[in-house]
Amino acid sequence: MTTDSAARPPLDTARLGADNPELMPDLAVEVVEVLPSTNRAVAQRAQAAGTPDGLVVVADHQSAGRGRLDRTWETTPGTAVTFSMLLRPEAPTRSWPWLPLIAGYAVDKVLKARGLDAGVKWPNDVLIGEKKVAGILVERLETPDGPAAVVGIGINVSQTADELPVPEATSLQLETGEPVDRTDLLVEVLNAVREAIDAWEIGGDLNNMRVHESYAAACVTLGRQVKVDLPDGTSLEGLALEIDPAGQLVVEVEGRRHPVAAGDVVHVRTA
Structure with a gap:
């Protein structure tokens, strides 16, 4: 296991400050060396009146990250990009289920721009080939x-x-x-997520259709035989x-169409 701090340097906090022209202006980034969970930290901050849309808390090391269904995980220090962003969308709350999909699409777009064979797995994972490289929790x-x-x-x-938690996972360096500069990657992903969310919030039928089409084009779940474990067991x-x-x-089972709002998806095979 590599633990050399020179091989795994900390995030460059100077590049994540408010005066950095690389970052979109409506992002306020705070970097913390160690946190149990960035989602929990941002949720606690959001309970204080006046906490702005666009607050981002980044953990250089997340010791008890949270996933779907209250799963927890820990990353080796200096090996991941882990952050949470506070949003106060003006879009109707009925359309908020699109948020994890849009965030996943934004990460996928960054990885594709880096030449990687990335794709989004509904609803909240990003894959390279068949292996998970990123997860989203909204x-x-x-x-x-x-x-x-x-x-x-x-x-x-x-x-x-x-160092990966399961054989079905991978990392960018693998x-x-x-080597991948985590600060470069973080800046790219923050901007991509913010840009994608802003485009979604603008709304309008034409724009929403483009968001829908862009996500569907990147979604490697479509056209596959799948097993979906639903929240009710x-x-x-x-x-x-x-x-x-x-x-x-939308999953077709014996000729009937079943819309699924939440569930864990296993890709079985290509149709």
């Missing part, structure tokens, strides 16, 4: 200033195979064979047909 909460969303993103950057097995306008995955 939580809705009530605050003194109205409803808010916390978008948490974790990207595996320089983990070795031994895929490229080269049941499961569906069938063909992933499409993403509907509400962001749900």
Whole structure:
């Protein structure tokens, strides 16, 4: 296991300050050396009146990250990009299920621009090939200033195979064979997420159609036989047909279409 601080340097906080022209102006980034969970930290901050949209808390090391279904995980220090962003969308809350999809699409777009064979797996994972490289967790909460969303993103950057939690995961360094500057990656992803969310919030039928089409084009779940474990303990097995306008995955089972709002998806095979 590599633990040399020179090989895994900390994030460059100077490049993440408010006066950095590389960052979009409506982002306020705070870097903390160690946090149990960036989502929890941002949620707590959001309960204070006046906490702005665009607050970002980054953990150089996240010791008890949170995933879907209250799963927890820990990354080796200096090996990942983990952050949470506070959003106060003006879009109707009924359309907020699109938030994890849009965040995943933004990460996917950054990785593709770096030449990687990336794709989004509905609803909240980013893959390279068949292996998970990033996950997204979005939580809705009530605050003194109205409803808010916390978008948490974790990207595996320089983990070795031994440091990854499961064999089905990968890291950018494993895929490229080269070191990846975490600060560069973080700046790119923050800007991409903010830009994608802003475009979604502008709304309008034409813009929402473009968001829908862009996500569907990047979604490697579509056209595959899938098994979906649902929150109630049941499961569906069938063909992933499409993403509907509400962001749900439509699965065809024995000729019947089933819209799925939430669930854990296992890719079985290409149709």
